[in-house]
Structure formats: C-alpha cells, structure tokens
Amino acid sequence: MRTPHLRAVSAPQPLQVALYARVSSDQQAEHHTIDSQLAELTTRAQQDGHCIRDDLRFIDNGHSGASLIRPALERLRDLVALSAIDLVYILSPDRIARSYAHQVLLLEEFTQAGTQVVFVNHPIGTTPEDSLLLQLQGMFAEYERAKVLERSRRGKRHRAQTGAVSVLSRAPFGYRYITREAGGGDARYEIDEEAARIVRQIFTWVGHERLTLAGVCRRLHDSGIPSPTGRLHWSRAMIHSMLLNPAYAGQALYGRRQSVPWRPPLHP
Numbered sequence: 001m002r003t004p005h006l007r008a009v010s011a012p013q014p015l016q017v018a019l020y021a022r023v024s025s026d027q028q029a030e031h032h033t034i035d036s037q038l039a040e041l042t043t044r045a046q047q048d049g050h051c052i053r054d055d056l057r058f059i060d061n062g063h064s065g066a067s068l069i070r071p072a073l074e075r076l077r078d079l080v081a082l083s084a085i086d087l088v089y090i091l092s093p094d095r096i097a098r099s100y101a102h103q104v105l106l107l108e109e110f111t112q113a114g115t116q117v118v119f120v121n122h123p124i125g126t127t128p129e130d131s132l133l134l135q136l137q138g139m140f141a142e143y144e145r146a147k148v149l150e151r152s153r154r155g156k157r158h159r160a161q162t163g164a165v166s167v168l169s170r171a172p173f174g175y176r177y178i179t180r181e182a183g184g185g186d187a188r189y190e191i192d193e194e195a196a197r198i199v200r201q202i203f204t205w206v207g208h209e210r211l212t213l214a215g216v217c218r219r220l221h222d223s224g225i226p227s228p229t230g231r232l233h234w235s236r237a238m239i240h241s242m243l244l245n246p247a248y249a250g251q252a253l254y255g256r257r258q259s260v261p262w263r264p265p266l267h268p
Contacts, residue, residue, distance in 0.1 A: 015050065015087055016084060016085050016086045017045060017052050017056065017085075017088070017089070018056035018076065018079070018087070018088045019045065019057055019058065019089040020073065020076055020089070020090050020096060021037040021038055021041060021058070021059050021060070021090075022034075022037075022065060022070070022072075022096075023037075023061060023063075024062070024064050034059060037091050037095070038057070040091060041089045041091060044089060045089055050087070052089075056085070058072035058073065058075060059072050060072040065094060065095070065096070065097050065099075068102055068106075073096070076088070077106075077109065080109065080110055080113045081109075081113060083114055083115075085113075085115045086116065087116045088110070088117055089118050090117060090118070090119055090120070091120050091121055092119055092121045092122045093119055093122060093138060094137075094138075098141055098142060099138070099142055100135060100138030100139050171189050171247075172242070172245050172247045173195055173199060173242065174191065174192060174195045174199035174248070175190065175191060175192060175196075175247065176190045178190055189247075189252070198220075199242065199248065202220075202239065202242065202243075203243070205219065206243060213236040213239045213240055214236060216239050217239060
C-alpha cells in the first residue's frame with residue numbers, strides 16, 4: 001500500500017492595503033478637512049474587512065493636485081512600483097490629481113503594478129462606460145479648477161486696484177501682516193519695530209556709509225542678528241531684494257511678475 005504524499009500549502013498572505021488623502025491649501029489643512037477624508041476612507045476599509053497600518057497612510061497636507069511632485073504621493077508610487085501595495089483607497093479621482101492626464105497616468109501605473117484603486121465617492125468599474133465617466137469627471141474637474149483660478153485672479157486684481165493689501169497676504173521683513181479678520185474687515189501692514197530697526201540699519205549702512213552687500217552681511221553676522229528665515233547667515237541676494245522692495249518706500253506692488261509659456265532657447 002502506497003503512502004500518499006502530502007504537499008504543504010503556505011497560508012495566504014494578507015493584503016497590503018493603503019489609503020491616500022490630500023487637501024490643496026494650508027487653509028484647508030488648518031480647517032482639518034483632511035480628517036474627514038481619513039475618517040471616510042478608514043470606515044470604508046473597515047467595511048471591506050481591511051485594517052490600514054499607520055505606515056500605509058499617505059497624506060499630503062496643503063499640496064496642490066496640479067503637480068505630481070508631492071511627498072506622500074511619491075512614497076506611495078515607490079511602493080506601488082515595488083508591488084508592495086495590493087489595494088489603495090482614495091476619496092475621489094480629483095484627490096489623486098486635478099489633471100485628467102495625470103489621473104490616467106497614475107491609474108495606468110497602478111494597474112500595471114497590480115494595485116487596485118478604490119474611489120470611495122466615485123466608484124469606477126471596468127466597462128467602457130465607466131472609463132468614459134472617469135474621463136468626463138477629470139475634464140470637468142480640470143475645467144472647474146481653471147475657472148476658480150481665473151475668478152481668483154480677477155478678484156485679486158480688482159482689490160489691488162482699490163488699494164487693498166489683502167491680495168499680498170505676506171508682509172516684507174520689518175512689517176507685520178494683519179488679516180481682514182483681525183483687522184476688522186480691512187487687511188493692512190503694521191510696522192514690527194524690532195525688525196524695522198534692523199531694516200533701517202541696513203539702509204543706513206548702504207545709503208550713508210556706502211557699505212557693500214557683502215559688508216552688510218558680515219556686520220549682521222558679527223552682530224548675531226538672525227535673517228528673516230531665522231538663520232544666522234544673511235545672503236547678498238536677500239539684502240539686494242530688500243533694498244529694491246518698494247514696500248520700504250510706502251508702496252506695495254501687485255502683479256510685478258508675469259508667467260509666460262516656456263520656450264526653448266534659440267541656438268545660433
């Protein structure tokens with residue numbers, strides 16, 4: 001009588017489940033809208049019988065969806081490329097990218113690596129109709145973003161023409177920016193006396209003593225005065241920008257720079 005051969009079968013490996021969440025501005029991050037995304041994604045994963053480890057929670061707080069250069073997204077893509085993620089939960093397609101082209105690129109990248117993507121608010125299937133729906137959603141999201149940017153630019157331009165400094169949002173070194181909420185409805189600059197003393201000293205060194213930019217940097221360093229970024233080192237470019245800033249002459253400018261389409265350089 002022959003003894004049957006027993007073959008050992010390894011236990012199935014648990015699925016590696018991740019989630020990705022994103023908010024596009026610091027204001028949204030401050031309002032904790034990321035928490036609602038995480039709660040919804042975690043609840044859906046638990047309903048599907050999955051538990052998401054802390055190291056597989058990829059969160060981009062205050063990062064725009066217009067770019068693919070985001071810390072958490074890059075870490076997620078690296079793990080997906082290594083086939084280390086089986087399933088990833090995302091609230092909706094516009095959370096992973098605003099541009100439809102970027103959405104298609106990422107979804108194709110995940111699919112080729114064997115990673116399943118679950119959109120909680122916008123379930124996407126595999127039929128041609130589902131693909132068409134994803135395309136339409138991506139194009140409408142991109143169109144809405146363009147409209148929001150245009151309305152924002154138009155509103156900022158109008159406020160700048162009326163003399164409102166709220167369009168600048170940041171105050172140069174030596175001033176303190178007072179928001180509309182804190183200023184009773186009107187945003188304004190207030191002089192920060194401690195920092196303003198340093199600014200006056202710099203202008204005195206350059207205007208009266210004819211000190212060079214490098215000489216100003218050395219004096220500031222020798223005096224132990226930190227730069228606006230909190231570092232002990234002052235750069236000549238920082239001093240040069242300060243000397244050319246019209247805010248120190250009482251004028252705040254909006255729209256000094258223009259963004260133009262990139263053109264390849266001309267070679268002779």
